Amino acid sequence: MDEAAARGRKSIGAKRNPESADAIVKAAEAVLREAGYAGFSIEAVARRARAGKPTIYRWWPSKAALLIEVYQRQKHVETPDTGNIEDDLAGFLQNLLAHWRDTPSGNIFRSLIAEAQSDETAAAALAEYSNRRRSHTGRMIERAKARGEVAADVDAGIVADLIASFAWRHLLAGRLDEDDAVIAAVRYITRGIRAIPGKV
Amino acid sequence: MDEAAARGRKSIGAKRNPESADAIVKAAEAVLREAGYAGFSIEAVARRARAGKPTIYRWWPSKAALLIEVYQRQKHVETPDTGNIEDDLAGFLQNLLAHWRDTPSGNIFRSLIAEAQSDETAAAALAEYSNRRRSHTGRMIERAKARGEVAADVDAGIVADLIASFAWRHLLAGRLDEDDAVIAAVRYITRGIRAIPGKV
Amino acid sequence: MDEAAARGRKSIGAKRNPESADAIVKAAEAVLREAGYAGFSIEAVARRARAGKPTIYRWWPSKAALLIEVYQRQKHVETPDTGNIEDDLAGFLQNLLAHWRDTPSGNIFRSLIAEAQSDETAAAALAEYSNRRRSHTGRMIERAKARGEVAADVDAGIVADLIASFAWRHLLAGRLDEDDAVIAAVRYITRGIRAIPGKV
Amino acid sequence: MDEAAARGRKSIGAKRNPESADAIVKAAEAVLREAGYAGFSIEAVARRARAGKPTIYRWWPSKAALLIEVYQRQKHVETPDTGNIEDDLAGFLQNLLAHWRDTPSGNIFRSLIAEAQSDETAAAALAEYSNRRRSHTGRMIERAKARGEVAADVDAGIVADLIASFAWRHLLAGRLDEDDAVIAAVRYITRGIRAIPGKV
DNA sequence: TGCTAATCGAGACGGTACGTCTAGTCTTTTT
DNA sequence: AAAAAGACTAGACGTACCGTCTCGATTAGCA
Numbered sequence: 102m103d104e105a106a107a108r109g110r111k112s113i114g115a116k117r118n119p120e121s122a123d124a125i126v127k128a129a130e131a132v133l134r135e136a137g138y139a140g141f142s143i144e145a146v147a148r149r150a151r152a153g154k155p156t157i158y159r160w161w162p163s164k165a166a167l168l169i170e171v172y173q174r175q176k177h178v179e180t181p182d183t184g185n186i187e188d189d190l191a192g193f194l195q196n197l198l199a200h201w202r203d204t205p206s207g208n209i210f211r212s213l214i215a216e217a218q219s220d221e222t223a224a225a226a227l228a229e230y231s232n233r234r235r236s237h238t239g240r241m242i243e244r245a246k247a248r249g250e251v252a253a254d255v256d257a258g259i260v261a262d263l264i265a266s267f268a269w270r271h272l273l274a275g276r277l278d279e280d281d282a283v284i285a286a287v288r289y290i291t292r293g294i295r296a297i298p299g300k301v
Numbered sequence: 302m303d304e305a306a307a308r309g310r311k312s313i314g315a316k317r318n319p320e321s322a323d324a325i326v327k328a329a330e331a332v333l334r335e336a337g338y339a340g341f342s343i344e345a346v347a348r349r350a351r352a353g354k355p356t357i358y359r360w361w362p363s364k365a366a367l368l369i370e371v372y373q374r375q376k377h378v379e380t381p382d383t384g385n386i387e388d389d390l391a392g393f394l395q396n397l398l399a400h401w402r403d404t405p406s407g408n409i410f411r412s413l414i415a416e417a418q419s420d421e422t423a424a425a426a427l428a429e430y431s432n433r434r435r436s437h438t439g440r441m442i443e444r445a446k447a448r449g450e451v452a453a454d455v456d457a458g459i460v461a462d463l464i465a466s467f468a469w470r471h472l473l474a475g476r477l478d479e480d481d482a483v484i485a486a487v488r489y490i491t492r493g494i495r496a497i498p499g500k501v
Numbered sequence: 502m503d504e505a506a507a508r509g510r511k512s513i514g515a516k517r518n519p520e521s522a523d524a525i526v527k528a529a530e531a532v533l534r535e536a537g538y539a540g541f542s543i544e545a546v547a548r549r550a551r552a553g554k555p556t557i558y559r560w561w562p563s564k565a566a567l568l569i570e571v572y573q574r575q576k577h578v579e580t581p582d583t584g585n586i587e588d589d590l591a592g593f594l595q596n597l598l599a600h601w602r603d604t605p606s607g608n609i610f611r612s613l614i615a616e617a618q619s620d621e622t623a624a625a626a627l628a629e630y631s632n633r634r635r636s637h638t639g640r641m642i643e644r645a646k647a648r649g650e651v652a653a654d655v656d657a658g659i660v661a662d663l664i665a666s667f668a669w670r671h672l673l674a675g676r677l678d679e680d681d682a683v684i685a686a687v688r689y690i691t692r693g694i695r696a697i698p699g700k701v
Numbered sequence: 702m703d704e705a706a707a708r709g710r711k712s713i714g715a716k717r718n719p720e721s722a723d724a725i726v727k728a729a730e731a732v733l734r735e736a737g738y739a740g741f742s743i744e745a746v747a748r749r750a751r752a753g754k755p756t757i758y759r760w761w762p763s764k765a766a767l768l769i770e771v772y773q774r775q776k777h778v779e780t781p782d783t784g785n786i787e788d789d790l791a792g793f794l795q796n797l798l799a800h801w802r803d804t805p806s807g808n809i810f811r812s813l814i815a816e817a818q819s820d821e822t823a824a825a826a827l828a829e830y831s832n833r834r835r836s837h838t839g840r841m842i843e844r845a846k847a848r849g850e851v852a853a854d855v856d857a858g859i860v861a862d863l864i865a866s867f868a869w870r871h872l873l874a875g876r877l878d879e880d881d882a883v884i885a886a887v888r889y890i891t892r893g894i895r896a897i898p899g900k901v
Numbered sequence: 902t903g904c905t906a907a908t909c910g911a912g913a914c915g916g917t918a919c920g921t922c923t924a925g926t927c928t929t930t931t932t
Numbered sequence: 933a934a935a936a937a938g939a940c941t942a943g944a945c946g947t948a949c950c951g952t953c954t955c956g957a958t959t960a961g962c963a
Contacts, residue, residue, distance in 0.1 A: 112927045112940035121940070139419035144918055153941045158920065211418050214473055218415035219339035228474060259485045263467060270466035273414055273473075274431060275424060285459045293493030312909030314959030321909070344949055353910045358951065512914035514954025521914070539819040544944055553915045558946070611818045614873055618815035619739035624875060631874060659885045663867060670866035673814055673873075674828060685859045693893025721935075744923055753937045758925070904963075914953075920945105927940070932933105 110151070117160070124150040125157055129171045134205045138212035143167075165223030168213045169230065175206045180238060186245035187291040190264060193241065194283050197268050202277040211272050235261045242294075252296045263290055310351065317360070324350045325357055329371045334405040338412035343367075365416045365423030369430070372413055375406045380438060386445035387491040390464060393441065394483050397468050402477040411472050435461045442494075452496045463490055510551070517560070524550040525557055529571050534605045538612035543567075565623025568613045569630065575606045580638065586645035586695075590664060591687040593641065595680060597668050602677040611672050635661045642694075655694045663690055724750040725757055729771050734805040738812035743767075765816045765823030769830075772813055775806045780838060786845035787891040790864060793841065794883050797868050802877040811872050835861045842894075852896045863890055 110120055128150035133141050143164060147154045161167040178200050181192040201207030217223040235258055242257035267286055271277055310320055328350035333341050343364060347354045361367040378400050381392040401407030417423040435458055442457035467486055471477055510520055528550035533541050543564060547554045561567040578600050581592040601607030617623040638661035645651040667686055671677055728750035733741050743764060747754045761767040778800050781792040801807030817823040835858055842857035867886055871877055 110940080112938085116929070116939070118939065137419065142918055143920085147941095151941075153943080154920075155922080155942095156940065159939080215415040215418035218411050218473065219337065224475060231474060255489070256482075256485055259482050260489065262470070262482065263463065263486055263489065266466040266470035267463060269470050269473070270462070273418065273469070274428060282456075282459050282462065285456055286463055289455070289460065289463070289493035290489060291493070293489035293491070310909080312907085312958050314909095314961085315905085315907035316960065317907090318909065342949060343951085347910095351910075353912080354950090355911095355952075355954095356909065359908085510914080512912085512953045512955095514914095514956085515910085515912040516955065518913070518954095537819065542944055543946085547915090551915075553917090554945095555916090555947080555949095556914065559913075615815040615818040618811050618873065619737065628874060655889070656882075656885055659882050660889065662870070662882065663863065663886055663889065666866040666870035667863060669870050669873070670862070673818065673869070674831060675824060682856075682859050682862065685856055686863055689855070689860065689863065689890060689893035691893065693889035693891065742923060743925085751936095753935080754923095754925075755927080755937085756935060759935085764924095902963095905961090907958105907960090909956105909958075911955085912953100913955100914951105916950080917948105918950100919948080922943105922945075924942085924944105925940105927938105929937090929939105931936075 121150075121152055121156060122160060125152050125160075126167070126171055126174060128152075129167050130174075130205055130209070133171065133208055133212060137208060138215060141168075141212060163220060163222050165213065165216045165220050165226055168209060168216060168223070169226050172206065172209045172213060173230075175204065175209065180241050182241075182244070184248070186242065186250050186295075187287060189241045189245070190291060191284055191287040193238070194264060194268060194287060195280060198271060198277045198283065201268075201272055207272055207277065214269070214273065231265070235265065238264060249296055251291075251294050255294045260290065260294060321350075321352055321356060322360060325352050325360075326367070326371055326374060328352075329367050330374070330405055330409070333371065333408050333412060337408060338415060341368075341412060363420060363422055365413070365420045365426060368409065368413045368416055368423065369426045372406070372409045372430075375404065375409065380441050382441075382444070384448070386441065386450050386495075387487060389441045389445070390491060391484055391487040393438070394464060394468060394487060395480060398471060398477045398483065401468075401472055407472055407477065414469070414473065431465070435465065438464060449496055451491075451494050455494045460490065460494060521550075521552055521556060522560060525552050525560075526567070526571055526574060528552075529567050530574075530605060530609075533571065533609055533612065537608065538615065541568075541612065563620060563622045565613060565616045565620050565626055568609060568616060568623070569626050572606065572609045572613060573630075575604060575609070580641050582641075582644070584648070586642065586650050587687060587691040589641045589645070590691060591684055593638070594664060594668060594683050594687060598671060598677045598683065601668075601672055607672055607677065614669070614673065631665070635665065638664060649696055651691075651694050652696045660690065660694060721750070721752055721756060722760060725752055725760075726767070726771055726774060728752075729767050730774070730805055730809070733771065733808050733812060737808055738815060741768075741812060763820055763822055765813070765820045765826065768809065768813045768816055768823065769826045772806070772809045772830075775804065775809065780841050782841075782844070784848070786841065786850050786895075787887060789841045789845070790891060791884055791887040793838070794864060794868060794887060795880060798871060798877045798883065801868075801872055807872055807877065814869070814873065831865070835865065838864060849896055851891075851894050855894045860890065860894060 110118070110124065112118060125146060129141070129146045132145050132149055136145065141164070143154060143157055146152075146167070147157055150157075157167070161170065178193065178197045181189050181196070183189055183192065201210065213223065213227055217227045238261035239257040242251055242255065242260050245251040246253060246255065246257070264287075267283075271279065310318070310324065312318060313320075325346060329341070329346045332345050332349055336345065341364070343354055343357055346352075346367070347357055350357075357367065361370065378393065378397045381389050381396070383389055383392065401410065413423060413427060417427045438461035439457035442451055442455065442460050445451040446453060446455065446457070464487075467483075471479065510518070510524065512518060513520075525546060529541070529546045532545050532549055536545065541564070543554055543557055546552075546567070547557055550557075557567070561570065578593065578597045581589050581596070583589055583592065601610065613623065613627060617627040635658055639657035642651055642655065642657035642660050646653060646655065646657070664687075667683075671679065725746060729741070729746045732745050732749055736745065741764070743754055743757055746752075746767070747757055750757075757767065761770065778793065778797045781789050781796070783789055783792065801810065813823060813827055817827040838861035839857035842851055842855065842860050845851040846853060846855065846857070864887075867883075871879065871882075
């Protein structure tokens with residue numbers, strides 16, 4: 102148990118104690134998993150981690166900062182590479198929604214989005230994170246362009262945006278179980294961006 | 302002024318006072334406009350409306366319920382009918398984002414989405430509302446299908462979903478100013494769903 | 502038990518609930534008695550009284566205000582009237598020191614004096630209280646002046662001050678058991694202020 | 702400047718650094734002077750002295766211990782010797798109150814008294830200090846007894862106590878400006894203790 | 902016409918969480 | 933071996949809201 106481990110945890114001198122940091126992030130994750138975003142408070146995390154509130158505030162200036170760290174500790178969904186853009190995108194999207202559905206990640210990420218609506222720093226952190234993920238997803242499309250599967254004038258960022266948007270909406274609306282819709286949506290998009298045979 | 306009107310507003314007997322209800326919704330909207338979702342609390346609304354908190358709780362059991370009513374009082378964006386599906390969708394999306402950008406609607410709707418992440422009733426209301434809007438948007442696609450512009454086997458709901466997802470994400474990420482992206486995204490989608498000439 | 506009584510205590514509408522006020526003052530007294538001034542915190546009182554902190558802050562703006570109320574709920578020491586100023590003053594002083602020694606009053610009052618050293622409002626409240634008590638004590642001297650026992654030009658306030666000073670110091674220094682010193686001190690003072698026989 | 706001196710002050714190895722001790726006491730005095738007892742905390746002193754808290758705790762186990770050292774570094778008021786007991790006492794008392802009013806001593810001493818109400822070591826130190834001062838003041842009365850000015854059976858300690866009590870109370874009540882009261886009080890006391898001419 | 906019942910503004914209630922401050926302890930690093 | 937520095941747990945501070953409750957005034961509609 103985290104709590105048992107935490108009991109008696111002390112300062113390790115004039116430097117940050119990684120055990121404390123770890124206990125805090127783990128406690129944050131546990132609180133989110135058990136009580137959801139509604140029950141997620143710095144107080145609750147401190148209680149659970151047997152940490153002092155100032156220790157949390159020292160390293161994570163806001164609830165959002167803590168949420169981001171918790172989210173990033175989660176394993177990320179990999180982008181598949183099947184050699185076919187439609188399968189790549191459908192696979193990625195299905196993996197992502199399944200990941201959000203089956204792990205605490207989904208709860209964490211939607212908490213982060215919610216937090217961003219009333220906290221400026223959360224918004225900034227979310228924007229930064231989104232950009233990073235967008236270029237990551239964009240690489241799938243770039244690969245398909247290189248294969249001649251996708252038209253050269255297609256903006257990979259916008260396609261990645263469409264995919265991410267679809268994912269976000271299904272997360273926020275609590276609709277993570279619509280595999281058929283995912284497949285159809287990806288089909289429409291990939292048809293819309295494929296290179297026309299014989300066209301330069 | 303709302304406040305001036307409210308001063309001295311009393312019970313009108315054993316029935317709901319529409320003046321109070323009105324003052325409360327107007328105050329809620331004003332608070333959202335001026336202080337954003339972060340400053341939106343029942344207390345603040347009650348103060349602004351010169352109403353008692355129980356009066357608010359009597360008619361709107363949660364922050365979410367009040368948000369929903371405020372949102373529904375907003376004027377909604379109409380779906381254009383240009384006879385061309387790409388123009389219809391691009392116009393609709395641009396109007397929607399502009400509406401969200403230029404009126405309190407955007408703040409209200411993203412507050413509602415945020416609230417839905419920790420409030421079950423808000424989530425339900427949002428789902429119900431989304432469904433309604435989806436079929437509304439879907440009619441644009443159905444019209445295009447009737448014109449033979451869009452393939453008959455395309456699921457109008459999923460296309461409407463893609464459009465709405467794109468809008469939501471840009472709202473939640475504070476990116477309501479990307480007209481070029483809107484046009485490109487709509488182009489990719491409409492290309493992906495158009496009927497192939499000569500095919501049944 | 503206070504706590505048992507408090508369980509389930511609710512608001513009685515838009516006016517102060519005397520049960521709550523009572524429970525708070527009683528809890529404050531209990532905390533002082535059991536944990537001393539060092540353990541006396543608004544949090545502790547709120548916990549003990551099963552009251553919310555804001556309820557305490559609503560009615561007692563500072564720790565000092567609460568201390569004063571607690572102190573004033575204690576029975577006050579009466580000023581004797583033996584017809585002899587020396588006996589009056591010695592009796593009063595001995596009663597006061599005994600009262601401070603044998604009841605929680607002493608602890609409360611010295612807490613209040615300590616608090617006044619770092620809290621402006623406590624200082625003001627203490628000054629106000631002291632003035633009130635001074636004129637009360639002064640009446641003993643005025644009576645003696647009326648009897649011709651004390652010289653007419655003696656300032657009763659200053660004599661009362663000397664008496665109170667002696668009491669304060671013995672309280673603050675933890676020397677409440679020096680009856681002989683009290684008698685001697687009063688003798689010196691009364692000798693110093695008595696009317697000289699034959700002098701107008 | 703203390704701070705300038707402190708900047709970059711380093712350990713001098715395996716022995717107590719007198720510079721640090723000095724800086725800490727000076728900082729404590731400065732904090733008391735500038736922020737009063739209310740702002741006097743080990744943290745504040747450590748910040749001001751650019752010292753670590755453990756350095757303070759190592760040498761002064763409590764706030765009280767530090768206060769005592771600070772107080773003892775102050776210059777003390779001397780007892781005058783005019784050959785007349787009333788002038789001696791009035792002069793002493795006026796000097797003492799002026800000293801408390803015009804230097805940080807007053808703040809420091811009342812802080813010490815306040816601290817003594819919840820700290821046992823402070824109480825002991827204060828008692829020890831008071832005893833020392835009492836016998837010191839008592840010498841004035843003994844001298845007067847030797848001169849035949851004061852009755853032989855008067856207890857010098859109790860008279861010194863009355864004088865000190867008066868001073869303490871005016872310090873603690875923030876009434877250090879009442880010269881007339883001082884003169885009157887001393888007159889009453891000295892009248893009460895003077896030797897009766899012709900009596901043995 | 903007089904009673905009942907629901908509504909209103911108002912604000913107190915017990916609570917929870919906020920973000921900051923200080924207490925006193927502990928350990929690493931430096932001299 | 934001790935000083936310096938800063939992190940650590942713990943918990944109080946005073947404030948903002950939460951959702952509930954009661955009050956006293958008000959008035960519509962039933963009796």
